[in-house]
Amino acid sequence: MELTFNLALPVAIGGDHAGFAYKEEVISYLEGKGVQVKDFGTDSPDSVDYPDFAHPVASAVESGAFAYGILICGSANGVAITANKHQGIRAAICWGDELARLARSHNNANILCIPAKFVDTATAKEMVDIFGETAFEGGRHENRVNKIACA
Numbered sequence: 001m002e003l004t005f006n007l008a009l010p011v012a013i014g015g016d017h018a019g020f021a022y023k024e025e026v027i028s029y030l031e032g033k034g035v036q037v038k039d040f041g042t043d044s045p046d047s048v049d050y051p052d053f054a055h056p057v058a059s060a061v062e063s064g065a066f067a068y069g070i071l072i073c074g075s076a077n078g079v080a081i082t083a084n085k086h087q088g089i090r091a092a093i094c095w096g097d098e099l100a101r102l103a104r105s106h107n108n109a110n111i112l113c114i115p116a117k118f119v120d121t122a123t124a125k126e127m128v129d130i131f132g133e134t135a136f137e138g139g140r141h142e143n144r145v146n147k148i149a150c151a
């Protein structure tokens with residue numbers, strides 16, 4: 001099991017209308033740091049259905065072609081519920097630094113789900129940094145993570 005993300009790979013990002021402005025800001029932030037980002041939409045604040053964006057991001061992360069994923073909607077529940085239908089996905093809703101750290105170190109989460117209506121953009125960007133940089137601890141947590149996926 002990989003303990004850290006392969007940060008040479010691009011990051012996959014997507015979300016619905018409620019996450020659109022945050023998504024644009026996170027993309028600018030990551031690209032400003034030299035991180036490659038693939039934007040799976042949505043492309044405007046017009047109302048859309050979050051599964052249309054969460055499934056493609058989840059499939060992309062599952063494929064192994066991306067370092068990790070970021071999904072953003074109003075509560076983060078819609079995108080997280082959708083992404084977690086994929087066997088290879090562990091999508092974690094986070095609203096603060098410590099949650100983002102624990103999602104990585106304990107749960108080896110591979111998609112960060114951000115609730116745009118409940119965090120500010122500064123917190124969102126801090127969580128993105130922490131999520132991308134924090135290693136999975138393995139050990140006792142690896143046994144648990146290995147039991148998550150259904151046969």
Ligand SMILES: O=P(O)(O)OC[C@H]1O[C@@H](O)[C@H](O)[C@@H]1O
Binds near residue numbers: 016019073
């Ligand atoms: O903007 P409306 O359509 O009210 O609600 C969309 C939000 O409803 C929740 O499932 C998701 O968080 C999504 O962003």
